[in-house]
Each structure stands twice: as C-alpha cells, then as structure tokens.
Amino acid sequence: MNEHAIATRPGVAATTQQIARADETVVFDNVSKFYGEVLGVNRINLTLTSGIIGLVGPNGSGKTTLMNLMTGLLRPTEGTIRVLGIGTDEPTRLFRLIGYCTQWDSFPRGVTGYELIYGLLRVHGYPHARSDELAWEALERVKLVDAAHRKVAGYSKGMRQRVRLAQALAHKPRVLVLDEPLNGLDPMARAEIIGVFQGWAAEGYHVIISSHILHEVDMIADQVILLSGGYVVAEGEIGGVRTDIEEHPIQVLIRCDKAPILASKLFEHDHVVEVTMHDDRDGLLVRTKDANRFYLALNELVLAHDIEMETITVADADVRAVYQYLIGTEGEATR
Amino acid sequence: MSTTIDPVAGAARAGGDPTGAFGIDWALIRRQIGGILRLEISKNLIGGRALILYVLAFAPVLLVSLWVVVPIDKGLGGPASGAAIFANIFPFYVRVSVYLSALLLFMSLYRAEILERSLHYYLLTPIRREVLTAGKYLSALIAMSLTFALSTALLFVLFCAPWGVGELMGYLFRGPGMGNLLAYVGIVILGCAGYGAVFLLAGQFFRNPLVPGLVLWVWELINFLLPPLLKKISVVHYLRSLYPIPVVEGPFAIIADPTPAWLSIPGLLVFTSLVLIAAGWRARRIEITYGGE
Numbered sequence: 001m002n003e004h005a006i007a008t009r010p011g012v013a014a015t016t017q018q019i020a021r022a023d024e025t026v027v028f029d030n031v032s033k034f035y036g037e038v039l040g041v042n043r044i045n046l047t048l049t050s051g052i053i054g055l056v057g058p059n060g061s062g063k064t065t066l067m068n069l070m071t072g073l074l075r076p077t078e079g080t081i082r083v084l085g086i087g088t089d090e091p092t093r094l095f096r097l098i099g100y101c102t103q104w105d106s107f108p109r110g111v112t113g114y115e116l117i118y119g120l121l122r123v124h125g126y127p128h129a130r131s132d133e134l135a136w137e138a139l140e141r142v143k144l145v146d147a148a149h150r151k152v153a154g155y156s157k158g159m160r161q162r163v164r165l166a167q168a169l170a171h172k173p174r175v176l177v178l179d180e181p182l183n184g185l186d187p188m189a190r191a192e193i194i195g196v197f198q199g200w201a202a203e204g205y206h207v208i209i210s211s212h213i214l215h216e217v218d219m220i221a222d223q224v225i226l227l228s229g230g231y232v233v234a235e236g237e238i239g240g241v242r243t244d245i246e247e248h249p250i251q252v253l254i255r256c257d258k259a260p261i262l263a264s265k266l267f268e269h270d271h272v273v274e275v276t277m278h279d280d281r282d283g284l285l286v287r288t289k290d291a292n293r294f295y296l297a298l299n300e301l302v303l304a305h306d307i308e309m310e311t312i313t314v315a316d317a318d319v320r321a322v323y324q325y326l327i328g329t330e331g332e333a334t335r
Numbered sequence: 336m337s338t339t340i341d342p343v344a345g346a347a348r349a350g351g352d353p354t355g356a357f358g359i360d361w362a363l364i365r366r367q368i369g370g371i372l373r374l375e376i377s378k379n380l381i382g383g384r385a386l387i388l389y390v391l392a393f394a395p396v397l398l399v400s401l402w403v404v405v406p407i408d409k410g411l412g413g414p415a416s417g418a419a420i421f422a423n424i425f426p427f428y429v430r431v432s433v434y435l436s437a438l439l440l441f442m443s444l445y446r447a448e449i450l451e452r453s454l455h456y457y458l459l460t461p462i463r464r465e466v467l468t469a470g471k472y473l474s475a476l477i478a479m480s481l482t483f484a485l486s487t488a489l490l491f492v493l494f495c496a497p498w499g500v501g502e503l504m505g506y507l508f509r510g511p512g513m514g515n516l517l518a519y520v521g522i523v524i525l526g527c528a529g530y531g532a533v534f535l536l537a538g539q540f541f542r543n544p545l546v547p548g549l550v551l552w553v554w555e556l557i558n559f560l561l562p563p564l565l566k567k568i569s570v571v572h573y574l575r576s577l578y579p580i581p582v583v584e585g586p587f588a589i590i591a592d593p594t595p596a597w598l599s600i601p602g603l604l605v606f607t608s609l610v611l612i613a614a615g616w617r618a619r620r621i622e623i624t625y626g627g628e
C-alpha cells in the first residue's frame with residue numbers, strides 16, 4: 001500500500017475524488033464476498049474519510065456484509081480492506097481502533113449490561129480499574145447506568161440496542177461501525193445518539209452508519225454510499241444525491257378499509273402521481289412527489305371519511321424508489 | 336451526553352511492556368486469557384451443559400456410595416482390594432464419563448456461541464484467535480478438571496471405604512493409598528486435557544458431535560492393534576501406561592506394548608499441544624455467518 005490511496009477506480013459512477021492518506025481512511029480495494037454461490041457484495045472500491053458516512057440500501061443489498069468485512073468477521077473472497085492502514089486480519093491492532101455495533105440482537109447468556117461491557121474490556125486486556133471506569137463511561141453515554149446491573153435478557157429492544165452501542169464505543173475506537181444503530185430507539189434517544197455521532201465526526205473520527213431508510217441518514221451523513229444488490233450504485237456528498245431524490249416520487253403502501261374511497265380522493269391531489277389498488281381492494285400503493293403534503297391530505301381524508309387505517313409502509317418503499325431511479329438511469333453504467 | 340473521545344486510550348495498551356520474547360506482548364496475552372477465563376469458567380460450571388457434566392462425573396459416585404452403604408459381604412481383602420476393583424473400573428470411567436464430558440464441553444466451546452449468536456463479541460476484541468482458542472480451552476479444562484478430580488478422588492475413597500474408617504485411613508496415609516489416589520487424579524486431568532484438545536479441534540470441523548465422537552471412540556478401541564506410530568495418535572495410549580495399579584487385561588494384553596510412564600506424560604502433552612496448535616490455527620479461518628449456515 002503506497003502512502004496515498006487513490007479514492008476509487010474507474011467503473012464506479014459517482015466517486016469522491018479526494019486523495020487521502022491511507023492511514024486515515026478505510027479503503028476497500030476491489031472487494032468481493034460470495035457466500036458459496038450467493039453474492040454478498042461485488043467489486044467494491046471505496047475510500048471512506050472521517051466524518052459520518054451513511055451506508056444505505058434495501059434489505060439484502062450488502063450493508064451488513066460490507067461491515068462484517070471491514071471488521072474481519074468475514075474474509076473477502078477477493079480484494080483487500082485496510083482500516084487506517086491496518087489489515088482486517090490483524091485483530092490485535094485493528095480492534096483498538098475499531099468498534100462495531102452489529103445487527104444481531106443477541107448476547108452471551110445471563111449477562112447484565114455492566115458485565116457484558118466490563119467483561120469484554122477485560123478481554124481487551126485492560127486491568128480491572130480501567131475496565132470499570134471505561135464501562136461506566138460507556139453506560140453513562142448511552143444512559144443505561146440505572147439498568148447496568150439488570151440482566152440484558154430483561155431489557156427492552158431500545159435498551160438492548162443501547163447496550164450494544166455502549167459495547168462498541170467503550171474502548172474509545174477511532175472508527176465506529178454501526179449497523180442500523182437507530183433501530184428500536186425512541187425519538188428522544190435517537191436525537192441524543194445522533195448528537196453523539198455528530199460530536200465524534202466533528203472531532204475527526206469515522207462514524208459509519210448503515211440504514212435502509214435514506215431519510216434517516218440523509219440528515220446527518222457527510223457522505224452517502226448507496227448499495228443495491230451487492231453493488232455500490234452511487235456514492236458522494238449528500239447534497240447531490242438529495243436533489244435527485246427530492247425530484248423523484250416516493251411510494252407509500254396503505255392498508256385500510258374503504259380503500260377505493262381513499263384512492264379516488266387521493267388522486268384529486270396534484271402531488272399524487274399514481275394510485276394503484278391491490279387486488280384484494282384493502283390496500284393501495286400511492287406514489288407522490290411531496291411527502292409532507294401527502295401526509296396532510298391523508299390525515300384530512302382519514303378524519304373526513306372515518307377510514308380505519310391498518311398499516312402505512314413508507315420507509316423501505318422510498319429507498320426502493322430511489323434505487324429504481326438510480327439503477328434505472330445511471331446504474332447500468334456502474335456494473 | 337459527553338461527546339469526547341480519548342484517542343490515546345484507544346490505541347494505548349492497558350499498561351505493561353508492549354512486547355516481550357518473540358516480539359509478543361506476553362503480559363497482554365496473560366491479561367486477555369484472564370479476561371476469557373472470567374467469562375467462560377462459570378459458563379462451563381453453571382447451566383445445562385454443566386448439569387450433564389455433573390451427571391456423567393457423579394452418577395458413578397452415587398452408585399458406588401450405594402454399594403458401600405448396602406450391607407453385603409464385600410470380600411475380606413480390605414482397602415487394597417477395594418482399590419484394585421477401582422483400578423479395573425477406572426478405564427471405563429475414562430472411556431465413558433470423561434470422554435463424553437470432553438465431547439460435550441469442548442465441542443461446544445465455539446459451536447454453542449455460534450448457535451447463540453454471541454461469538455462475534457469475542458472476535459471484535461483485540462485478541463489473537465489463537466489466544467482466544469487457548470483461553471477457551473483452558474476455561475473448559477479448568478472446569479472439567481475440577482469436577483473430575485473431585486469425582487475420581489471420591490470414587491477411589493469410596494471403593495476403599497467399606498472396611499471402616501480406621502482401615503481406610505491406614506491405607507491412605509500409612510499405605511500406598513494416597514499416592515495411588517493422586518496418580519488417578521493426575522491421570523484423569525491428563526485425560527481431560529487430551530480429549531479436550533481433540534474435541535476442541537473436532538468442533539471446528541464437525542457440527543454434529545456424534546461423528547467425531549464415534550470415530551475417535553472406535554479409533555481408541557482398536558488402538559492396541561495399530562502400528563506403533565499410529566498408536567501415538569491417541570489419548571488412551573498414553574493414559575494406559577500411567578495406571579499405578581495394574582489392570583487385569585484381556586487376551587490382547589501382550590500386544591498392548593505401552594509407552595513407558597516417564598515418556599507418557601510428555602508424550603501426551605506434546606500430542607495435546609500439537610492438536611491445540613492446529614485448533615488455534617484453524618480458528619483464524621472462522622467467519623461469522625450465523626444465519627446462513
């Protein structure tokens with residue numbers, strides 16, 4: 001590895017063309033991962049600088065695979081990954097720099113929050129006093145001090161998410177890899193955690209966050225990487241990507257009674273591009289250019305016609321719309 | 336919420352000399368193994384797996400206690416003859432209880448944590464996979480050795496007990512009793528070490544414990560028929576020659592040709608170390624693919 005890593009290779013559509021020092025970046029060099037015959041990610045070339053980096057893609061697009069590769073939990077079928085200049089097969093150096101909050105909501109049997117974090121810090125090699133200190137600091141940071149001595153098995157989903165965050169950041173890594181870290185958090189906790197991420201990013205740390213909700217990452221990320229089907233389909237500063245998205249309709253799936261009434265009323269609004277009824281006539285798919293106005297209209301209609309809503313699904317759908325757009329137009333060229 | 340990170344603490348070693356012999360930070364490794372033992376030993380001594388371990392180790396103790404208590408004629412020989420009975424039962428105890436316990440405990444060292452989806456917590460700490468393997472091995476070895484040292488000592492004492500406390504004390508402390516007892520405890524610990532290493536390695540290749548469990552069992556059963564070099568790839572081979580009280584052997588006794596005792600202990604330790612090195616090396620290839628297995 002020479003001192004200056006080239007940001008990306010030709011063949012990737014949008015690239016960040018900055019030249020950054022290898023020991024300050026996370027570099028994927030032509031990385032592919034296959035699970036037997038199944039494609040995980042393919043020919044990934046990326047250079048991740050410091051700041052908040054959003055890894056966005058629908059289910060199965062390869063976000064977790066990319067993060068597992070970055071942290072040595074998976075070995076690439078091809079290519080190499082270097083995290084601040086360190087190979088992912090050098091655990092003794094790598095894991096002093098990197099902390100990973102995985103997607104798995106599972107824990108060693110019978111541990112309390114404190115024991116999990118303290119115990120793993122001891123495995124890091126920290127002596128008792130330092131481990132104790134770091135563990136409480138981490139628990140404090142995610143606001144779990146009161147529940148520290150309760151069994152993790154009895155935690156709520158949000159608390160389990162937070163204890164895993166605490167575990168990832170307890171040893172104060174310079175690179176934080178967080179797989180869907182906002183899942184299961186209430187809005188207050190989200191806002192607080194996001195504030196923490198932003199603070200770290202401002203201090204020059206790497207915070208890599210995955211999400212299948214573009215909107216969520218969009219607000220906080222300095223750089224967004226869009227994944228689809230194991231490929232990077234777009235990469236760059238959020239501004240450019242955002243304009244693309246804003247002009248593109250989002251999809252909302254609604255299940256309710258009186259679906260035909262709702263469909264006909266919604267169609268009267270000019271921001272609604274398309275309304276498709278489900279075969280069972282209890283659901284409809286709406287494409288709209290303006291999410292805010294759409295929700296206002298929906299609220300009014302629900303009240304006016306006494307409609308009983310069953311579900312509204314939007315999160316994944318709007319990302320998928322972005323992908324359709326991205327893959328449909330320039331995406332072909334990136335393969 | 337605080338947003339400060341202390342970059343030095345992240346990179347700094349937790350005290351001690353950064354490197355030692357062979358460029359390896361032995362102090363760090365010692366602390367890391369200590370960290371693993373803290374977490375692992377209790378896992379092996381409490382819970383479902385531990386329960387089976389206790390049944391395998393102590394069910395025979397219970398049976399022999401009954402034999403001691405029931406007022407039947409046990410023959411006139413005294414504690415020494417009791418010890419002789421023990422000596423002939425001990426090989427079966429090793430082949431069944433120790434063997435199955437090692438299979439259960441050591442094969443699940445990695446496997447159970449993959450099923451539980453908690454192995455990644457270890458793999459994300461700055462520990463070499465070889466050190467992790469060594470730590471896990473040690474934790475199970477300590478748990479199992481404690482259990483079987485106790486059960487073996489109890490069994491030995493119980494077999495020597497029916498002739499009264501006076502006779503027992505005499506045999507143990509003024510006769511060869513205590514020496515024999517300690518020898519058996521030592522053998523059982525060596526057995527745990529040897530089988531443990533083999534099954535730790537097997538656990539990295541097989542998901543189902545039945546396969547390696549049966550293969551090794553048959554391999555050891557026919558061990559005495561094998562040519563000398565192959566004999567050495569076996570645990571019973573080394574244990575057999577260490578028994579302090581001769582065992583009444585079957586018709587194949589002459590062919591058995593055991594390694595002399597002074598070679599057996601280092602022999603077994605070398606065998607165990609080689610298997611452990613293989614297991615540690617293999618651990619570097621472990622990937623986390625929980626769901627997709």
Ligand SMILES: Nc1ncnc2c1ncn2[C@@H]1O[C@H](COP(=O)(O)OP(=O)(O)OP(=O)(O)O)[C@@H](O)[C@H]1O
Nearest residue numbers: 035038039040058059060061062063064065624627
């Ligand atoms: N262990 C595995 N064995 C086989 N295929 C796998 C395995 N793990 C992931 N895959 C496949 O690799 C692809 C990428 O999966 P990955 O989990 O990285 O996606 P993701 O973006 O994290 O999805 P999600 O949003 O659901 O978490 C998918 O097609 C998935 O089916």
Ligand SMILES: [Mg+2]
Nearest residue numbers: 063064065103
């Ligand atoms: Mg995922």
